[in-house]
Amino acid sequence: xxxYCECEQCRNQEFNPEExxxxxxxxxxxxxYRPLGISGHLRVKDEAMSVxxxxxxxxxxxxxxxxxxxxxxxxxxxxxxxxxxxxPDKIRLYYxxxxxxxxxxxxxxxxxxxxxxxxxxxxxxxxxxxYKYYMKIDADQIxxxxxxxxxxxxxxxxxxxxxxxxxxxxxxKISWYIPIKKLRNNFRTYYIKKLxxxxxxxxxxxxx
Numbered sequence: 530x531x532x533y534c535e536c537e538q539c540r541n542q543e544f545n546p547e548e549x550x551x552x553x554x555x556x557x558x559x560x561x562y563r564p565l566g567i568s569g570h571l572r573v574k575d576e577a578m579s580v581x582x583x584x585x586x587x588x589x590x591x592x593x594x595x596x597x598x599x600x601x602x603x604x605x606x607x608x609x610x611x612x613x614x615x616x617p618d619k620i621r622l623y624y625x626x627x628x629x630x631x632x633x634x635x636x637x638x639x640x641x642x643x644x645x646x647x648x649x650x651x652x653x654x655x656x657x658x659x660y661k662y663y664m665k666i667d668a669d670q671i672x673x674x675x676x677x678x679x680x681x682x683x684x685x686x687x688x689x690x691x692x693x694x695x696x697x698x699x700x701x702k703i704s705w706y707i708p709i710k711k712l713r714n715n716f717r718t719y720y721i722k723k724l725x726x727x728x729x730x731x732x733x734x735x736x737x
Contacts, residue, residue, distance in 0.1 A: 532546035532547070532549075533546060535640060536641060538626075538627060543626065546627070549627055549644045550643060551653055559656070563661040564661065565685065566593070566661060567660055567661075567663075567664055567681060567685075568593050568595060568659060568663050568664065569587060569591040569593070570595045570597075570651075570658065570663065571595070571666040572596075572599075572654060572668070573598040573605055573609065574599040574629065575602055575603050575605060576601070577601070577603040577604045579670075580605060580668045581612065583667070583668050583669070583670060583671060584620075586671050586672040588619060589674060590672075590674070590681045591664070592659075593619050593659055594621070594666070595654050596622050596654075597625050597650065597653060597654035598625065606624075609622055610622070621657065627650075628645060630645040630646065693724065697721070701717070703716075704716050704717050714733070718733050721734055
C-alpha cells in the first residue's frame with residue numbers, strides 16, 4: 530500500500546512514509562508492561578514564543594517528555610535541541626518530516642495521505658512513550674509547576690497504595706494454605722515486615 534500523495538514532499542520523495550504512518554497493529558505496543566511513571570507528550574510547530582517556558586513549567590513533574598515537532602518558520606527547532614541537551618535523561622526529540630495539512634473533509638485521503646494529518650502525527654509520538662501514564666502537553670501553555678507536582682504525587686501515591694493493598698491480599702490468600710495458625714502468622718509477619726520495611730524485631734502479626 531502506498532502512502533505517497535500528490536503533495537510536493539511526496540512527489541519529491543523527501544521521506545519514506547513507512548517511517549511515519551501509524552497502523553492499527555502498532556497500537557499493540559501499548560499493551561506491553563510499562564514502568565510506573567508519567568510520560569509527557571509535546572507536539573510543536575512555530576512555538577518559539579512560548580515553548581521554552583512551557584517545558585520549564587512541566588519538566589519536573591514528568592519522568593520523560595516526548596517532543597514531536599514539524600517544520601517551523603521560526604527558531605522552534607533550535608530551542609528544542611537546546612532543551613534536549615539540557616535534559617538528556619528526560620527529553621526525547623523526534624522530527625516529523627511530513628508537513629501537517631489543515632483538515633478539509635473534501636480533501637481528506639483523496640488529495641493527501643494520512644501521514645499529513647494531525648491524528649497520525651499525534652499517534653506517532655504517543656506510541657513512543659515509555660511510562661504507564663500519559664499527559665498531553667500544549668506548547669502554548671505555561672503550567673503551574675507546584676500544582677503539577679501535587680498531581681504527580683497524588684497519582685503515584687494512589688497507585689502505590691493500590692499495589693500495596695493487592696500485595697497484602699495476596700499474602701493473606703497464600704497464608705490460608707498453611708493449616709497451623711502459628712506458622713500462618715509467622716508467614717504473614719515475615720512478608721509484611723518485608724513489604725513495609727519494618728525494622729522492629731518485636732513486631733508480630735497476630736491474626737486468625
